[in-house]
Amino acid sequence: MSNEYEDCLKRGKIKSFSRGQALVGKELETAKADLKRARCTFEEGDYKWATIQAYYSMFHSARGLLYDKNLREHSHYCLIAAMRSLYCEKKLLPVSLVEALQQAKRLREDADYYDRWSETGCRRLLNAAEELLAAACEITDKRKT
DSSP states (O other): OOHHHHHHHHTTSEEEOTTHHHHHHHHHHHHHHHHHHHHHHHHTTOHHHHHHHHHHHHHHHHHHHHHHTTEEESOHHHHHHHHIIIIITTTSSOHHHHHHHHHHHHHHHHHHHHOOOOHHHHHHHHHHHHHHHHHHHHHHHHHHO
């Protein structure tokens, strides 16, 4: 267990959530809807909002994975720390996808708070969001069988 994840647990930023598994499907559907909307927004040339929407697709994919463990986050940072400890360290998820989620968080903050974004960054996020969603669906499907 990473120090970051352990700290998140101690600070109550990751907590037990008994209804988690029941909500995995809802989170992944939200991730799919956000990704679909991000693609449309990207095609319209609105890279700022597509960046934000792509990040939230990734956020909901990761949250679905956390819910699958009957856990809930109270911090975007701690969600990322949890993904590293619960999925990457156990070789269930490639580190590159969690790094992409971390990068997506930075790009979303840049777009949202500082009015900085790019078509190239947004395109990368869309691809990463699709990959993370596919991985989350595959992982949660495997656990149910």
